[in-house]
Amino acid sequence: VANSVIANGCRVYGRVERSILFPGVLVGEGSVVRDSILFSGANVYRNAQVLRCILDKRVVIGDGAVLGSTEPLTAELGSTPDSEASVRTQEGLTVVGRNTRIPSGFHSRRPTMIDSYLDEDAVRASVAVASGDRR
Amino acid sequence: MTGIDVFILVGGQGSRLSVLAEHRAKPAVPFAGKYRIIDFALTNCVYSGFFRIYMLTQYRPRSLVEHVGAGKPWDLDRKWGGIAFLHPYQGPGGSSWYGGTADALVQNLDVLQRSRAEEALILSGDHVYKMNYEWLLRAHREGGADLTVGVIEVPWEFTSHYGIASIDAVGRITEFEEKPAQTRSNLASMGVYVFRRTALIRILQELQADHPNLDFGKHVLPAMLERGPVLSYRYGGYWLDIGTVQSYYDASMELLASQPRLNLFDDEWHILTREHDRPPTCIENAVAIHESMITDGCEIAGEVVGSVLGPGVVVEEGARVEHSVLMDDCLVRRGALVSRCILDKRVRVGSKAQLGVASDGRHNTEQPEVLRHGITVVGKDARIPAHQVVGTNCLIDMMAGPEDFEHRRLQDGTALRTQRAHHPVR
Numbered sequence: 001v002a003n004s005v006i007a008n009g010c011r012v013y014g015r016v017e018r019s020i021l022f023p024g025v026l027v028g029e030g031s032v033v034r035d036s037i038l039f040s041g042a043n044v045y046r047n048a049q050v051l052r053c054i055l056d057k058r059v060v061i062g063d064g065a066v067l068g069s070t071e072p073l074t075a076e077l078g079s080t081p082d083s084e085a086s087v088r089t090q091e092g093l094t095v096v097g098r099n100t101r102i103p104s105g106f107h108s109r110r111p112t113m114i115d116s117y118l119d120e121d122a123v124r125a126s127v128a129v130a131s132g133d134r135r
Numbered sequence: 136m137t138g139i140d141v142f143i144l145v146g147g148q149g150s151r152l153s154v155l156a157e158h159r160a161k162p163a164v165p166f167a168g169k170y171r172i173i174d175f176a177l178t179n180c181v182y183s184g185f186f187r188i189y190m191l192t193q194y195r196p197r198s199l200v201e202h203v204g205a206g207k208p209w210d211l212d213r214k215w216g217g218i219a220f221l222h223p224y225q226g227p228g229g230s231s232w233y234g235g236t237a238d239a240l241v242q243n244l245d246v247l248q249r250s251r252a253e254e255a256l257i258l259s260g261d262h263v264y265k266m267n268y269e270w271l272l273r274a275h276r277e278g279g280a281d282l283t284v285g286v287i288e289v290p291w292e293f294t295s296h297y298g299i300a301s302i303d304a305v306g307r308i309t310e311f312e313e314k315p316a317q318t319r320s321n322l323a324s325m326g327v328y329v330f331r332r333t334a335l336i337r338i339l340q341e342l343q344a345d346h347p348n349l350d351f352g353k354h355v356l357p358a359m360l361e362r363g364p365v366l367s368y369r370y371g372g373y374w375l376d377i378g379t380v381q382s383y384y385d386a387s388m389e390l391l392a393s394q395p396r397l398n399l400f401d402d403e404w405h406i407l408t409r410e411h412d413r414p415p416t417c418i419e420n421a422v423a424i425h426e427s428m429i430t431d432g433c434e435i436a437g438e439v440v441g442s443v444l445g446p447g448v449v450v451e452e453g454a455r456v457e458h459s460v461l462m463d464d465c466l467v468r469r470g471a472l473v474s475r476c477i478l479d480k481r482v483r484v485g486s487k488a489q490l491g492v493a494s495d496g497r498h499n500t501e502q503p504e505v506l507r508h509g510i511t512v513v514g515k516d517a518r519i520p521a522h523q524v525v526g527t528n529c530l531i532d533m534m535a536g537p538e539d540f541e542h543r544r545l546q547d548g549t550a551l552r553t554q555r556a557h558h559p560v561r
Contacts, residue, residue, distance in 0.1 A: 001424045007415040008169075008431050011400065012424075021415075 053094045062104035068094035069109040140252045145260035146193025151379040154514035159198035162260030168430035173260045174408045183268040187216035191239040235350035241343045259326035264374040278366040281334035285327030286367045297323035298352040308365045313352045391426045476511045485521030493527045497548035
């Protein structure tokens, strides 16, 4: 844990850097949370990476999932704002709406906005959607 | 339903908790960062639906009364029932201290008599456990005895520390011995008793004349056994009597295990406590924090390993806290080391001081039975000067200051006492 603000009831078994954790956040073994803000009750399971993300309340990140990137924005990562949602995430942030469950092994390194209340299947079904779009 | 009256015995002196319980009653000793030991019993009561609670105080009640107050954190600040403190008092017949656990109730018989509850639940405020007393009450009502005693299996080597009950096939207690040297049972009394209220009044009235120091384990239980069946209720969860510095330390360290037996993160059973509104914990620069439990409002720029930190603890750059318990608002200055220590509230450790550095491992000179396994205990508000070295098994009085340290090194087993800490007690 480094340079972070951590509220009560958090359990950190992995690494947390430059992040803000609200009450009751879980960061499982082998996981990395960097440059992110995790709202109350967000659960990051094992070996996952949460990079430059804002996770709303009770978001679940499955084992081994990779969300966001701390690399500088490049064309490959989708720096051109091409929709209303991507205007909001053009700084390279990934935002996940409340209660959404990101499935195990899910990979999305581009700035993305993922809607609230999606289950694993709904998130997986939207993988094909271009980055920056509202999923 | 007429409800149930709960009596929590919170008057005991925790002399084997050393300086941690000298200026406060044992149930008021902070535990697991943000709680006090009493929180566990109070939480159990309200989660069991019992909202009429009497607290029988005696030893140094100020800290406890301040913490519990009107009972707001437990939703006990209510018009009917709620919390009432029963302190020892003066009356027209004179005055006396509570001579024993049951004598405390003898002196408040009027409370028992005017109650309309069918049962009285007697608890100790010294124990850490999560228990739904409703099940116990149900078992008591189904069993139909005048008394049902909560029991728990303890390791055989510790049976001599507890009141031990032998039971028959249907759970009836056949024999009860207080701290037996040898025994055929390893079922310990948890200090949890449900009495039929009228039976409790009767037995207290019978025994009080002969026993000014009337005690539940020593006198009341054996007498109840002579008069009729007494049932046991076997509890299978985690239960801990925090009796000694060592058991306090071990219980704290056990919380840091990956699957601690006492799960504070159980969403169905959050322990309720008086919370201070503190900012979240702030962790600066690349520091290592491993296997630790850290409460609100801490500022950490140093290293914390295997430790429990209470609210508002500050660990400055280059400092290291390892395998220790630091209560509220402790301050560890730059480059200091705190190893295998228990620091009470607001202890300040000067820069480059080293606490818990072993030399010959001598037991404590004043409390050899209590401080012998290498833990050093520092009383509240003590200030450890910069560059001071403190050995293992040491005891430093509350409010000790730089002027009390005569040598750069405090040898293992030293008891550093000051005059300041002890108000005259006549």
